[in-house]
Amino acid sequence: MTTTRHGPPATAAHEDQGGHRRRLLDALAAGIAEHGYRGTTVADIVRRARTSRRTFYEHFSDKEACFVALLADANAEMIRQITAAVDPEAAWEEQIRQAVLAWIAAAESAPALTLSWIRDLPSLGAAARTLQRDVMDAFVTMIQTLCDTGELRAAGIGPVPRPLAILLLGGLRELMATTVEDGGRIGDITGVAVRAAMALLRPDSS
Structure with missing residues (x-):
């Protein structure tokens, strides 16, 4: 009589793979916080994740691919947090304030990663x-x-043209980056960021 040897259930194997990926991403984030993106190596990531190079290369072709995956996840989560923080029934000024405060809070939770996203990503590959x-x-x-909410439409705001949205995004990103580079905290820009967003979006700004 022969005994058939079974591997782990498919769901468990999938969860394990997901767990390895998450640990590798978290390890890269920790490396960036301590040494920056360029100062973090695959060896550092593997050591922090307590896994092997083989496992790393099962998930990512190189450090850049791991970085791209980390930023994709982080930015999707940031967008989720900002969207969830806004009450569409609040006054239009309060909605803008809520969005900017949530944006800054999400960026400040990982300032080194925010800076690396702004400064390092543009210099990498395709x-x-x-x-x-x-x-x-x-x-x-x-x-x-x-x-695009009732309160903002009633105030004469919207639809927001793409160039204006890019201007707001680019201005906030650059202000965050220079603040961190100058040794400040991202939260230091809260007041000016809220005022700037309101000035750009308010009905008479055009």
Whole structure:
């Protein structure tokens, strides 16, 4: 009589693979926080994740691919948090304030990653450039969607044209980056960021 040897259930194997991927992404994020993207190696990631190079290369072709995946996940979560923070029934000024505060809070939770996203990603390869464009498009869509509420329409705001959304996005990103580079906290820009967003979006701004 022969005994058939079974591997782990498919769901368990899938969860394990997902767990390895998450640990590798978290390890890269930790490396960026301590040494920056360029100062973090695949060896650092593997060591922090307590896994092997073989496991790393089962998930990612190289460090850049891991970075792209990390930023894709982080920016999707940031958009989710910002969207969830806005009450579409609030006064239009309060809706803008809620969105900007949530944006800053999400960026401040990982300032080194935020800075790396802004400074390191544009200098990388084709996959990184594609992600940069995709993320910009996702944030523009978020801004346009958040501004498409009854309160904002009643105030004469919206639809927000794409160039205006890009201007708002680019201005906030650069202000965050220079603040971190100068040794400040992203939260330091809260007041000016809220005022700037309101000035750009308010009905008489055109």
